[in-house]
Amino acid sequence: MTSDKRLTKRAFCRSGNHSLYAEQWGGVEQAGDPTVIYEAGSLIPPGTNNPGWWPIRDAIITDLHLPVFLYDRAGLGKSEPVPLPRPLSAFTTDLHNVLHDFGIQPPYLLIGGSFGGMLVLHYASLYPDEVMGVLLVDSTHPEHNQRTLTVLPSEAPGEPVSLCEFRTLLSQLDRIPPESNEWEGLDVPTSIVEARELWNLHDIPLIVLTAGQDEWEPDFPMNVAGRYEQVWLDLQKEMATLSTNSKHRIVEDSDHLIPDRRPDIVIESIRELANGFPIRKSG
Numbered sequence: 184m185t186s187d188k189r190l191t192k193r194a195f196c197r198s199g200n201h202s203l204y205a206e207q208w209g210g211v212e213q214a215g216d217p218t219v220i221y222e223a224g225s226l227i228p229p230g231t232n233n234p235g236w237w238p239i240r241d242a243i244i245t246d247l248h249l250p251v252f253l254y255d256r257a258g259l260g261k262s263e264p265v266p267l268p269r270p271l272s273a274f275t276t277d278l279h280n281v282l283h284d285f286g287i288q289p290p291y292l293l294i295g296g297s298f299g300g301m302l303v304l305h306y307a308s309l310y311p312d313e314v315m316g317v318l319l320v321d322s323t324h325p326e327h328n329q330r331t332l333t334v335l336p337s338e339a340p341g342e343p344v345s346l347c348e349f350r351t352l353l354s355q356l357d358r359i360p361p362e363s364n365e366w367e368g369l370d371v372p373t374s375i376v377e378a379r380e381l382w383n384l385h386d387i388p389l390i391v392l393t394a395g396q397d398e399w400e401p402d403f404p405m406n407v408a409g410r411y412e413q414v415w416l417d418l419q420k421e422m423a424t425l426s427t428n429s430k431h432r433i434v435e436d437s438d439h440l441i442p443d444r445r446p447d448i449v450i451e452s453i454r455e456l457a458n459g460f461p462i463r464k465s466g
Contacts, residue, residue: 189244195261196254198280204261205254205285206231209244217292217315217457219243220252220282222299225359225367229260235443242450247457249292254281256367267368268357271305271325271377274369278306290315292456294449296442297323298359298367301374304425308381316388316456317426320441320449321434324418325375328353334410345400346407384426388460390452393419395435430455 193206211218221240223233230236230253240251257277258264265273282291292315295303300322307314324330332353335346358366393416399408423431432452437444 189241191250192285194285196281196284198257198277198284201257201263201265203254203257203263203277203281204231205252205281207250207252207285207287208240209248209250211250212248215290216249217290218250218252218287219292219294219453219457220278220287220303222256222278222293222295222302224297224299229255229262231255232260235440239442239446239449239453242446243453246450247454249453249457252282252285252287254278258367265368268370269368270370270373271301272309274302275305275309278302279310289313292316292318292453294318294320294453295322296320297439298369300422301325301378304382304384304422305377307384307387308425311385311387314387316390317384318449318452318456319389319391319419319422321392321394321439322419322422323359324422325359325369325371325378327359327415327418328356328371329375330414330418331411334414335407343400343402343404345403349403382425384429386428387426388456389423389426389429390456391419391423391429391431392441392448392452393431393433394437394439394441395433396438398438 189208191207191210195202196205221230221236223230223236227233243249243251255262256274291313293303293307295301300319303317307317335350338350357371359369359371397408397412420431423429434441434445434448442449
């Protein structure tokens with residue numbers, strides 16, 4: 184049992200036939216304060232045991248005076264596994280059920296990093312009345328692999344090994360991120376359809392943070408890297424247009440791991456959303 188007094192509650196919650204482990208850190212100090220909910224990237228340490236997130240979690244509690252809700256997605260950490268594959272809607276159902284069973288009341292301020300960005304976009308599109316704001320932190324898009332393949336050159340004899348490997352990974356159209364060992368069972372084809380049909384945040388305040396740096400193998404062609412980086416940026420811009428009340432920021436001095444490299448920017452973005460900026464329209 185942890186001795187950290189900021190952990191105010193922990194519980195196993197039901198979602199259909201499986202159990203999900205969840206924790207609340209801090210508490211609501213004023214009526215109407217949002218609870219901050221964080222969806223981490225795919226298969227990194229689960230939500231309740233992600234050391235890279237802890238400094239941000241602690242700053243939210245002590246500096247912003249807001250409660251934080253963390254949970255382990257199905258099959259991660261202390262949560263039970265589920266049959267795979269499953270679409271975005273199944274992940275969203277889990278989050279909705281665990282929040283209800285745990286007793287966390289809206290409004291919610293949703294943060295999604297990488298893979299988690301898709302989940303919070305889906306949730307906010309399904310339950311807009313529950314969501315005060317959304318922060319995307321270099322989030323993945325379900326069409327990532329499809330769109331990237333269109334800008335890669337055709338396979339050619341003698342091409343760099345790193346380019347060949349990158350194309351092979353992207354050709355696994357059922358897996359995002361494109362690593363065979365980084366897969367939580369997302370049904371990508373179904374999720375693409377769901378995103379196209381559902382994703383719309385209307386005027387929910389949205390901040391999109393995009394990494395300004397990338398890393399490549401020494402033999403990877405820089406012209407191809409440039410094309411890929413443009414695809415990633417285009418997808419980030421498209422996600423920023425999902426709300427009429429959005430802000431897009433390039434974090435020039437960070438790679439994909441923005442919470443580790445620039446936690447201050449993540450915290451400041453949460454502060455902006457918690458304070459009502461961008462301003463949510465009425466009516």
